[in-house]
Amino acid sequence: MSVNVIQLVRSALPDTVVQQLSNCLGLPTEATAKVVDVTTPALVAGLLNKCATLDGARALFATILGQEVNADVAEQLPRLFASTTGVTQLSSTGRQLLEHSFERRIDGLSDTVSMQTGVPAHATHAVSGIAGSILMGVLKRHILEHRGNIGQLPTLLGQQLQTIAPFLNDGLTTVLGLGGAAAFAQTIGSQVRAVSSHFEHPAAAPVPTTARAPAEPTLSATAISVAPPAREVRHVGPKAKHWFGMAALSALIGAIAAMLTWVALALCPAATSFLGQHAAAATVEVPAAATQADVQPASQAPRDDAASAVGKVEAEAAPAVAKDSxxxxxxxxxxxxxxxxxxxxxxxxxxxxxxxxxxxxxxxxxxxxxxxxxxxxxxxxxxxxxxxxxxxxxxxxxxxxxxxxxxxxxxxxxxxxxxxxxxxxxxxxxxxxxxDAAQAVANAAQSFKNAAKSLGASCASADVVKTLNLQVVNFASRDAHVPQSALDDLNQSAQLLKSCTTSGHTLKLEVAGFSDNLGSESANLELSKERADAVRAFLVKAGVPADALVAHGYGNVRPVASNATESGRFANRRIEFSEAQAQTQTQTQAQAQPLAK
Known part of the structure; x- marks a missing residue:
């Protein structure tokens, strides 16, 4: 499913279309094209970073395939750019999609592009949203046409790294929360490969005999709105014909029911309550049966769409919990x-x-x-x-x-x-x-001890990783020696991992080092690697099998808090454990080796 995404965006914007947009924005054509060329690689980098985690990849895949993304946007641009209203709506939709995906405002990116290109901020704000709409649209079209699945999205975006890297700079990546450009380009590839590998080779889990469900969502045939109906007709087999007959019968019954409903409402307003109470039940009953179609041919895939609707209804039913300002x-x-x-x-x-x-x-x-x-x-x-x-x-x-x-x-x-x-x-x-950093370390140590005690003999990787990440290894400034305050927790961590190995459940873990944004990017990357190596060496010396741990340093990427305050920087200077993908460990270590002293 390989493709040059930047080229797809450029193909959607031929000179005539760029001229249309420039007229609406009151810009020279060259200025508009320049903003697009600077903005688009940064947006691809932001989407690539989203795929650095399993949850992020799932969320981005769902967003791209959502109703808000227009797979036909490239063909519709001349009509949309024919009016200011069309330009405004396209820009607004794109900005909302990007901010939802990036989990941050993109005004900072627009402002940075304005400073780097000399184009007024109001124009770069509009173009960033438009570029976002086009980028999401061409990605959706490509995925649908190739019937791509969620595991292919991180791979697809990872293939763009060589194309976008020359166009990235610290100003663009920093405002998107990606850290420095060089550090991002150096580390993101191994992260998205690990995510793709997880989807391709998920951990084995017991499968119930009464029902089967796919490990990860894939595209149903009916989701491919860009495919002409004729393609479906050519592939119709006996089962598909049977389904179409059933669909026609269902449509007829539905029409009759709708007519009777209209008559009932017209003659008896009290029926509204009765029908309303039973409509929700009917909505759920049909998809519930549809979920049994997971292992059936693509020609019966409309049931998959119905099953997706169930999840959407359930998600919408849960009220959102308001967060603090x-x-x-x-x-x-x-x-x-x-x-x-x-x-x-x-x-x-x-x-x-x-x-x-x-x-x-x-x-x-x-x-x-x-x-x-x-x-x-x-x-x-x-x-x-x-x-x-x-x-x-x-x-x-x-x-x-x-x-x-x-x-x-x-x-x-x-x-x-x-x-x-x-x-x-x-x-x-x-x-x-x-x-108070010392108090924060003490609180974390107590939380870790309580969690380790509650863990008991469990060696489930998710539970173990969650417990290990409660501890804090608070290194001294610019130092990579394991601090005295962390020795007890790390010794207990080693005992926990050794007991799992003894019981036949050896865990393969990554020890990742991260830093705050103080100091130079290269120094932070090197220091975070040295600190991760130090923790791994301590655990190995304490008896954890050497091949069960791999250490990486990531510098100031993926901050978990604002670097503006001491507590935020404290949180970002961290050692983070995660389950390593065995099939990518050797490759990842080879990539990280040049950083080791």
Whole structure:
């Protein structure tokens, strides 16, 4: 299913179409083409990074095949670009798809492209969304035409790395959360290969004899909307003909039922309640039977679509749990604050921006504020004016997550008085504290010990990995020696892994090292590799089989928290255990070898 995705996007944008878009945006044709050329490789990199995890690949595959993505967008561009409304709608759809996939706003990418190309930001914002719509559309078309499955998506995107790498730079990759461009290009390939390998060779699991389901979702024949109906007719066999006869009969019965329903509603409004109660049951009953068609031929694949509908109904039935609103602040040495916030609505965003502008003046602060209606109200905004002195204190760092307030940097010092001032300012139910690395390590150690005790004799890889990742190996700054505070936990980890080996359940694990974003990219990559090697060496010396562990360093990629605060950097400087793919270990080690000292 190999293809040059960048070329697919370019093929969708011939000169005449680019000229149309340029006219709508008020740009020279060369400027529009330049923005597309800079933006598209960065978007592909973002999608590639999404496929670095199993859950990410699943989510991206579902998004691409979703109704919001138009597989025919390339052919429809001339019509869409014929009006400002079409351009606006296409851009909005693309931005929503990208932000859903990247789990972050893409305004930062648009702004960076604007700075690097000299094209006004309003135009780069529009083009980034349009490029996203086209990229998703051509991917969907390609997958559908080749009847691709979820395991082929990471491979397909991984094949683009050589094409996009020359067009990536630190500015583009950093705003997408990918870390430095060189580190990303060096590490992402092995990660997506491991994910693809998992889908191709999933771990063996007991299969019930009464029902069978595919390990991962694949495309049903009926999902291929781009295929002409004639193709289906040429492949009709006896079973398919039987299915079409049943489908025709079902359609006739459905039409009669619809007519009777209309009459019932017209003559007896009370019937609405009765029909409404039974409609949901009918919706579920048909797909439930359809799930038994998993092992049947593609000609009967409409049942797969019905089974997918069941999952969608169940997912939509579960109400979303509102997350806390959040504010993260870091002030530079000159007193200029940089804020990242997620609030519930536009009114809260405006209130925060107005307060910042009133205090600092336009252009004298940096703010990235996301509106998410699924967030809880930002009650801390009531105290924003009182927080302004802190926001202008050089070296100050603060994180507000719901009703939890954490200080770090210069404001964490008791002598600064900020801890007591904020406790008095917020009052109950807010919890105000200063970040304490030693306490964080101790808390993690206790959590790890409790989990290890609860684990018992279980050697299920998912349970073991989850337990191991509760511990914290808090290396000293710029140092790769295993710290004293981690010895007990690592010894217990070794005992756990050895007991699994003794019982015949040897686990193959990756020991991955990650860093924060302080320091140079190359130094972070090297240091994270040395730290991962140090932990692996400790475990091997403690008795864990050497061939059961492989160590990799990834530098500052895949941060789990904001690097703006001390606690975030603490979380990002981590050792992370994961199940290694045995079939890719040798290849991955060979790729990582040049980094070892």
């Amino acid at each position: 959040q504010l993260i602040v870091a002030v530079d040495g000159k007193g200029k604050p940089t804020l990242t916030a997620t609030v519930q609505n536009i009114a809260e965003k405006s209130a925060l921006l107005n307060a910042l502008t009133k205090k600092f003046g336009a252009g004298n602060f940096n703010a990235d504020i996301t509106v998410d209606e699924n967030r809880k109200a930002a009650d801390w905004l009531a105290q924003i004016d009182a927080l302004m002195p802190l926001l202008s204190t050089p070296g100050a760092e603060m994180k507000i997550d719901g009703t939890r307030v954490e200080l770090s940097g210069t404001t964490a010092d008791a002598k600064s008085g900020w801890l007591d001032r904020l406790k008095s300012l917020f009052g109950a139910p807010y919890q105000v504290s200063a970040f």
